[in-house]
Amino acid sequence: MLAIRPLAEPERLDVLVLPVRPIDPAAGGDASAELVPAAVTPPDGTTEEAAALVPAARLSGRAGEITTQLRPGLSPGRLVLLGVGDGGESSWRAAGAVLARSAVDETHITIALPAEVPPAVIRGLTEGLLLASYRFRLTDADGPPALGSVDLLVADPAAHEDTIATARTTAAMTRFARDLTNTPSSVKTPQWFADQVTTAAADLPGLRLTVRGPAELAAEGFGGILAVGGGSASGPRLLEMEWHPADARTHVVLIGKGITFDTGGISIKPVPAMKLMRKDMAGAAAVVAATLGAAALRLPVRVTTLTPLAENMVSGSAFRPGDVIRHYGGTTSETTNSDAEGRLVLADALTYAVRQLRPDLIVDLATLTGANAVALGKRTAALYSENDDLAADVLAAVEAAGEAAWRMPLHSDYVEYLGSEIADLYSAPTQGAGSVTAALYLREFTGDLRDRWLHLDMSAPSWADGDQAELSRGATGWGVRSLLRWLAAVD
Missing domain, CATH: 3.40.220.10 (Leucine Aminopeptidase, subunit E, domain 1)
Incomplete structure (x- = not known):
């Protein structure tokens, strides 16, 4: 570098x-x-x-x-x-x-x-x-x-050494997220992703990692992750990483969607839409890179990161439209579109975070919907939260970092779109407002922490079609800089 x-x-x-x-x-x-x-x-x-x-x-x-x-x-x-x-x-x-x-x-x-x-x-x-x-x-x-x-x-070089070191760490972690996202999916299996993070974390004392494979996921009931990854020869994983400094007063859980390739499953995508689906784990890349950065900068905040990792493929063992999936914790989802898979793996991770980790705040990043780009264009993520203070703090960090996000509404009237006759929830409503209804679906898994949860739908800004300012063609590493700014300011 x-x-x-x-x-x-x-x-x-x-x-x-x-x-x-x-x-x-x-x-x-x-x-x-x-x-x-x-x-x-x-x-x-x-x-x-x-x-x-x-x-x-x-x-x-x-x-x-x-x-x-x-x-x-x-x-x-x-x-x-x-x-x-x-x-x-x-x-x-x-x-x-x-x-x-x-x-x-x-x-x-x-x-x-x-x-x-x-x-x-x-x-x-x-x-x-x-x-x-x-x-x-x-x-x-x-x-x-x-x-x-x-x-x-x-005039005074010593006065700027710490600032340069912070900027170097931020850039290095952003570049790491870009590397993970740019890597072709022929290489980037769920286990490969977990291995890359494990190697990177080995150089940073104080980080704890756990990787759950298919057997552990089945034993603990992570039905959404298992369903989405069931059609691939490369089995799913759930990576859990924790940075817990002694002086931490706040516990933040970061969750990132980690679909290492998305064919759309049985609801298969057209070729043009499938070509760049190696980027469908950009949310996972961002949250692990931000956590590594928090450890490198010794930020005084406890961070637990969850990245559900799966490859959404077409095969005889792939989940079907119309299947009912039982998530971690027991909630069931009826799905009629296997290309709406990201929310299924996030549902497991959100429930696990709420029930087992009990954090002060939860933030998830996901390349979740194309509707995000329709509403906000290529450079801006959609932000959803019921917590005004949390939303304001994250938006301020996003702006300071030079990224972009816009707060969107969580309309209660749209909750009825999630109703299913045979399951607790319908995972992919067809009535429109795709980014909003996806966020409302995720909210159903936040339990009594729904007022401390924030969701960033960042599919569009995760990728640049050409060099744009500090962005290089390809993966942008969107969210790493914003998360590090936010984590540094969390009280």
């Missing part, structure tokens, strides 16, 4: 990056942008040259705007002017992402940061650089070039 370090003096100057910001039109004058005063004075003449280049290049200073001036025979050999917009964390994150992609041919760059630089600037810039430089490839061929190292010129 890209090396980033704070320095008070440049050790080498191959490429010097100087930030540019917009000028308030109310201030008057002809220029629309200006250099941001640097904490460490650049080499003689560089500032004047850059200041003259700003109006000549007609720069506006918007976040991510970039221009390069070659300086043959001089030091630095290249001068880069980088727009940082309003100077907030999101603007610096966007600027860092653009810089990471535009400097892929460079081995080293130096960024002159402003005086009195706040931690948010350092964090946003660092995350943007690290996340935009991510690439996933399964080939023996040489990969594309990538930026090697970045020096941040600041």
Whole structure:
């Protein structure tokens, strides 16, 4: 991963990056942008040259705007002017992402940061650089070039080391979630996923892991997980991981949908919809990565993570439309659509969390419905909760992390859609409002903790069709950054 370090003096100057910001039109004058005063004075003449280049290049200073001036025979050999917009964390994150992609041919760059630089600037810039430089490839061929190292010129390097370390951990865990999600399902069986998490957790003291296989799931009554995974030669698993520091005052349970491939089962998907179904475990990837991050950062919050893992396949042993499934705890579901499988495995995990773990808060992440994308587009998750404070806290963390979510309603009138003549619940209502009714179905399994539960339907934002700001084409790792921000603030 890209090396980033704070320095008070440049050790080498191959490429010097100087930030540019917009000028308030109310201030008057002809220029629309200006250099941001640097904490460490650049080499003689560089500032004047850059200041003259700003109006000549007609720069506006918007976040991510970039221009390069070659300086043959001089030091630095290249001068880069980088727009940082309003100077907030999101603007610096966007600027860092653009810089990471535009400097892929460079081995080293130096960024002159402003005086009195706040931690948010350092964090946003660092995350943007690290996340935009991510690439996933399964080939023996040489990969594309990538930026090697970045020096941040600041007045007091020691003051920013912790912020950079936090940003590095956040980016590393996001990249881990992306790796898990991008991995083809020919490799990514439920057991493979559990093995990857077990290996990652081995380097972090204080984590406890339990992996239940088909025999344990059957003995304990996890009927939803067993039904969904019953059609595959790769049996289902339930991964339980716990971070429990001595100073924790709050116990949070995170649950992530872990369908390692989804054919739709007997209600088989069309090929275009099936092609990217290796991403149907992105919720599981996000919650395990966030828990690993909490342990790495030694956050003072108890976190138990549950990831029901299954492969939804078509075979003679696959569950059928019209089957009645008995979940952990005894509740039964009638299903007429085997492609609505994620809620069936989550139902088991939610009931187990409520009855056995008794946490203070429950948050689940799931690539649950296509209706989410219809309502909110490709970048925004749907958030459901009856707890206003919990919803506000999570939304604030999502915004600070540079991700996006929108709170949706849990209409009581729609509960009647869940009624079944032969079971306790009907798992896949057909009356519309697909994301809402899926959330209402999950709520039925939260028992007396329903007012401490929050659901994030994040199918659409779990995948990017191309490079977008700090996102790279493919899996986005959506939710890792938001969860870590939220967990760090949980009281």
